[in-house]
Amino acid sequence: MSKISASQALSHLRVIDLSRVRAGPTCVRILADFGADVIRVEPPQGVDPNEAMFAADRDSGDFQNLNRNKRSMTLNLKREGALEVFQKLLRTADIVVENWRPEVKARLGVDYDSLRKVNPRVILASISGFGQDGPYAGRPGFDQIIQGMGGLMSVTGLPGHGPVRAGLAIADSSTGIYAAAGILIALLERERSGQGQWVQASLLHTQIAMMDFQAARFLNDGDVPVQVGNDHPTSSPMGLFEASDGAFNLGASGEGNWRRLCLALGAPELLDNPGFRTEKLRVQHRARLNRELAAIFAGATVAHWVERLNRAGVPAGPVYSVPEVFEDPQVRHLGVAQAVRTAAGRTMRLISQPITLTRTPAAIASAAPVWGEHTRELLRELEFDDGAIERLRAAGAI
Template structure:
């Protein structure tokens, strides 16, 4: 089998993926979809009891979606012979990605200083729960733990409900995306300096960065974010309402949109109502205003209001279930999913990359690899003979 190439954009780069769970594979998936030669390095079957953590079914949608477009090589890095294979790969690689606890990489000789001696151009990308140093550096970190510590659960949910986790792995996914951005930045910088560097982030820092305006409000104005439910914390009216047949969201921001909104609802008297004249006064009287708006919305269908308000320039949209979402004509037009067929496995569906390039866009061309599927192929590329490969397997190195 030749190297997998989903796009020509990053075809000149080789990435060694030592990562597990979600944040690391999310990062590497982006590089793979844009054409990097990605080798997923994982321990042989039975070596790591947590090897399939969360994505526990290799043919399941989660694992497949995270690890498509990659080749798989098994290496037991506790064995010196396996580390030698890794070091040979590092000689010609561009990026190594790992998300072990900080002390593990040093123990296995996969820390930046060790890799830099082998290849000064190498970029090591590390993702941890809490950072590479500091009082929590050695703690294990999962997405929900970090959602709690990073402030997100305190502002999610209905007022007074108590902390609520987001329905997606925000810390994991954002850490993966920030790491991919860091890797691409380091690759660009290397073109000038000729040197690699260590790129690292943590789930905790990435989660806090995703708080964005909520954190900035507190740091600069002392405005502590709290649970606002389906209402926007600063703009009004912006949130969830109900038509006669279901829920939908509206977003009215600024006085210009407010006037258009009132006119569209044939409620021009609200424009001059002292309670609603400014953004600040509307927020102060949010409960009264929302009640008045809801009385109007309850008279007609969601479809009616979505059409009317969008025509008036007011952002409005239905609230979909996931199955309904995939049936929406705009979402289908955007080609957010792609089916890939495999002779043995059948058809699997993948979420495509949300960023498009006009000439060298990303693609999904293969399913996630079987465990160690490309071990012989990659070792042969490193000039290992059949006898040497058999020996590595015999001693449990691959």
């Protein structure tokens, strides 16, 4: 099998993916879906004591979703001959992505200084929990740990119920996206300088950046964010409301939306209420305003209010379960779930890239590889003959 052709957008690039778990594979998936030749390099089966956590079940939906459009080769960098293989591969690469601890990179010879001696044009993207240096650089960093330390859990959940984690790996996933953006910026800069560079992204810094307006409120106004449940901390009416048959979300922030909401509800008197005349007053008197709206919304169904409010230009939407998400007509129209057939013959539905390019779109061209599926093929591409390949195998390097 030659390299996978998911798209022409990045088909001129080769990526060595040394990453594990979620943030790194999320980053590399973007590059793979847009056509980069991604080579997932991982230890032979049984070498990594944590492999069951991120690599053993190749047919799981999660593994397939993270690692489609990649080729796989095994390589144990601790064994004789493996570094030679890696360096040959490195000479052909544009990008290396890893999430190893700093001291591990240096010990195995895959730190940035070592890489650029072999290939000065290579871009190394390092993803970590806490950064490449500083007092916490050696700490392991899992998503929930970072959600707590980055402030997210302090603002998530109902007031008085204690910290709550978000229901997805937001620190991992957003760090992967930031790392991909950093790689693309470094590639553009390389067109002028001819030199690679070291791209670094940490879960902690990313999680704080994702706090966005909440963090900015504190840094500049001294306003400490707290849990406000389903309400918006600075806008009203904006949050979760109950219709006669269930809940829906309403986003009527700003004066234009507020006016449209009142007219759509047939309640123009709310516009003249002195407690609701400005956004600041509506936040201050949120509980009273929510009660007024709740009495109106109780009189009709979710479908009625969502259709009526959207027709009036007021943002509103239902609250779906995950199965309901994939039944929504707009989700179907967007092609969010796409089918792929695995090496084991199983048809799986994966999440397509949410970025649309009109001439060179992303695609899911191949399922995630089985362990080391392309090892021999890639070694032959690097001009190792059958005898050399068998010697590497005998040494436990592949």
